[in-house]
Amino acid sequence: MTNTGSVLQARGLRCVFGRGRDQQVAVDNVDLDILPGEVVGVVGESGSGKSTLGRIITGLQSREQGELLLCGQPRKLHASSAEFRRFSGVVQMVFQDSYSSLNPRRTILDSLTEPLLLQGQSKQTAFQQGRAWLDRISLSSAAAGRYPHELSGGQRQRVGIARAFIVEPKLVVCDEAVSALDVSVQAQILALLKDxxxxxxxxxxxxxxxxxxxxxxxxxVAVMYKGRRVEFDDVTRVYESPQHEYTRRLLSLHMEASL
Known part of the structure; x- marks a missing residue:
């Protein structure tokens, strides 16, 4: 594998669900690389393999084959809990369901600072950083002692974003991070995430x-279709001059829905 300056290098990733006749190839021979500070989008219809790809990269899903390097360090085919913790400072995830991603029995401050404590920081230091992040995501100090069910969906997703970024990872995977939110809230969350x-x-x-x-x-942007990455290029080139028939169809459907 080349391009050692990449945060992520993936070659030939493959993931299969089920066995025998019920076997389904979710990710099929996918290559991907992401540079420091770069945002790579992944699009595709439901069942295209895009979420499974994200889970493989974060270690939440094992793969059958393929090479995966995070900041030059190889990630094993089947991620153990120890390896998952080892890479927690490198890659984090923002989930679609902000409620299920937070422990309902833990306060917002406890959930927010958990990644810092797992890295060995003292509780005092972690809580100081946690409160600073609450201000960073425009939540009042009163939110520190509240529980997930006491916050709105948008507020919970702000906490999820802060929880992912608080350990200053090199890579954050966002899986449909705003799709469950109202359109008016989506714009605010996207602006916060980009900032x-x-x-x-x-x-x-x-x-x-x-x-x-x-x-x-x-x-x-990478375009996924039936588990394969069928296109991967500069976002403007993909959207204005798509090369694959599936990408053209996807963009056509998007234009029709926008009318």
């Missing part, structure tokens, strides 16, 4: 079915 990403110069893999959002957020 933090640019301020920290964090690479990001931005997975979404919303082509307009991906174009707004991304530098390059």
């Amino acid at each position: 933090i990403q640019q301020t920290q110069n964090t690479a990001m893999l931005f997975i979404s079915h919303d082509l307009a959002v991906v174009r707004h957020m991304s530098d390059r």
Whole structure:
């Protein structure tokens, strides 16, 4: 594998669900690379493999084959809990469901500072950083002692974003991070996400079915179809001069829905 300056290098990733006749290839021989500070969008219809690809990269899903390097360090085929912790300072994830991603029995401050404590920081230092991040994501100090069900969906997603970025990872994977939110709230969350990403110069893999959002957020975009990466290029070139028939169809459907 080349381009050692990449935050992420993936070659030949493959993931299969089920066995025998029920076997389904979710990710099929996918290559991907992400540079420091770059945002790579991933688009495709439901079942295209885009979310599975994100979970493989974060270590939440094992793969059958393929090479995966994070900041030059190889990630094993089947991620153990120890390896997952080892890479937690390198790659983090923002989930679609902000409620299920937070422990309902833990306060917002406890959930926010958990990644710092896992890295060995003292509780006092972690809480100081956690409160600073609450201010950074425009939540009042009163939110520190509240529980997830006491916040709105948009507020919970702000916490999810802060929780991912608080350890200053090199890569953040966002899987449909705004799709469950109202349109008016989506714009606010996307602006916050982009601001933090640019301020920290964090690479990001931005997975979404919303082509307009991906174009707004991304530098390059990968198009997934039936588990394969069928196109990968500068976002403007993909949107204005798509090379693959599936990409052209996807963009056509997007244009029709926008009318």
